[in-house]
């Protein structure tokens with residue numbers, strides 16, 4: 220099969236389309252012909268290995284110290300068709316359309332992948348959910364669902380989301396709205412129209428306004444991107460407010476842990492574990508049009524270098540999707556912006 224392989228950490232140009240062995244399913248695995256994947260910031264961070272030190276060391280030991288060894292194909296999200304079944308797989312059939320979160324195993328940027336259905340979140344897709352939309356659900360949706368649940372939102376709560384136009388933030392906005400919150404989205408000016416289009420009640424351009432200085436108190440501040448000031452954000456919360464951090468610094472984790480034990484305002488920063496039931500819930504909400512994928516651009520897989528450069532630029536609004544088919548590996552063409 221064809222796959223996008225990287226043999227050294229570095230800029231987008233390290234990504235090469237190569238012929239590699241097609242994976243065969245083990246007893247508890249399904250083989251999936253991949254139709255769509257995404258590029259999330261985590262893929263670019265992994266490719267260039269830009270991580271904070273406390274994450275860098277264990278991840279580098281896992282991935283390969285001098286060059287990528289265990290993870291050679293990126294792609295944390297995938298949607299496609301089941302093509303083979305391991306002998307112990309029971310709840311899936313050949314031909315099922317699925318979406319899955321391979322997590323740190325990655326492998327979404329290839330023609331095929333094998334997934335252990337007992338260990339990974341894998342959900343069947345109804346006919347009205349397209350592969351391209353479904354592929355945005357694992358990383359963006361599962362993280363957003365995890366943190367929004369921890370926010371314990373009640374109808375009418377004021378929720379502010381920092382990094383609201385990102386992969387995680389754009390689903391967090393919609394899930395918070397779905398819970399009955401009044402949502403303020405904070406992001407860069409050119410991304411704010413998208414936020415209004417997915418239901419944000421108010422938007423703030425972080426380059427023009429500091430949300431901690433406008434006098435508004437919130438029940439929940441969810442910082443998806445790790446850019447808010449810890450002390451000022453806590454001061455902008457109501458008495459029982461929740462400060463949720465998807466991308467915490469070590470100092471914030473230490474201070475947050477101590478604060479949550481002794482104060483009414485709580486700080487939450489635990490990472491998400493990806494569960495199949497949560498992915499099912501996201502697929503159902505997507506099918507019922509209670510949430511939608513905010514797709515900025517769809518790139519054919521052969522334009523993977525341009526796609527990574529685009530995500531690296533920081534200009535992406537919502538999600539960048541990779542379309543995968545045999546012809547996309549072979550023919551020329553350019554990206555299109557979804558209507």
Ligand SMILES: NC(=O)c1ccc[n+]([C@@H]2O[C@H](COP(=O)([O-])OP(=O)(O)OC[C@H]3O[C@@H](n4cnc5c(N)ncnc54)[C@H](OP(=O)(O)O)[C@@H]3O)[C@@H](O)[C@H]2O)c1
Pocket residue numbers: 259260261262264295358362381382383384385386387388405406407410425443444445446447465466533534535537
């Ligand atoms: N498995 C994973 O991949 C995973 C899981 C959990 C957490 N994370 C981490 O969580 C973070 C968010 O992930 P994501 O995929 O949602 O990222 P993303 O798609 O890049 O979205 C981040 C958004 O935050 C905006 N932003 C940057 N600085 C800001 C500021 N000061 N105030 C408000 N908005 C700001 C960015 O816009 P501009 O850059 O244009 O300003 C961008 O729109 C990443 O750092 C990621 O590594 C990743």
